[in-house]
Amino acid sequence: MIYEMTIQFRVSDISKGQHWYETLLNKKPDFIPHDGFAEWELLPGCWLQIAEGIPSIGSGPLRLGIDNLEIERDRLINDLKIEPFDIYSREEVPVKWATFSDPWGNKVGLFEYHNQSEKEDRKKTIVGKQQ
Known part of the structure; x- marks a missing residue:
């Protein structure tokens, strides 16, 4: 049974990426567990993560x-x-x-x-x- 999901996008600059997604989603991240990573719960159990790294173009x-x-x-x-x-x-x-x-x-x-x-x-x- 699937009860939760996440999707992760990579961004080359976490500060710019976090700001961009804060603007898109109209809210601050719900969870920042460590540097280079931010996470938003979009709906109960449905998470968007951004991680600093090499983006996969077209994800x-x-x-x-x-x-x-x-x-x-x-x-x-x-x-x-x-x-x-x-x-x-x-x-x-x-x-x-x-x-x-x-x-x-x-x-x-x-x-x-x-x-x-x-x-x-x-x-x-x-x-x-x-x-």
Whole structure:
């Protein structure tokens, strides 16, 4: 039985990497066990780790479900100075999505449910009642 998961991205500069991911996630790391490493619990039992080292270009994507893809895209382009990126959608897929890279070449993606009640049902299933 799988009960928890982590994904790790490598960054060449831990200070810059930590700042970049703090801005992306709108929060400080939940755990910094030692130099060269930072970790965020994105959902209960779901962790993103960054470690200082040689990046594996093209790792990912780590896709994050969000409430409003257009607003978040604009925030990231402004706050992180990333290149503008396209949003995609297909009729048979219940979400629209977008993918971009961090400064080390790791792929990060965002997605938003088309149907708001489906999104709210997913949130309740995953994290419980609205906080």
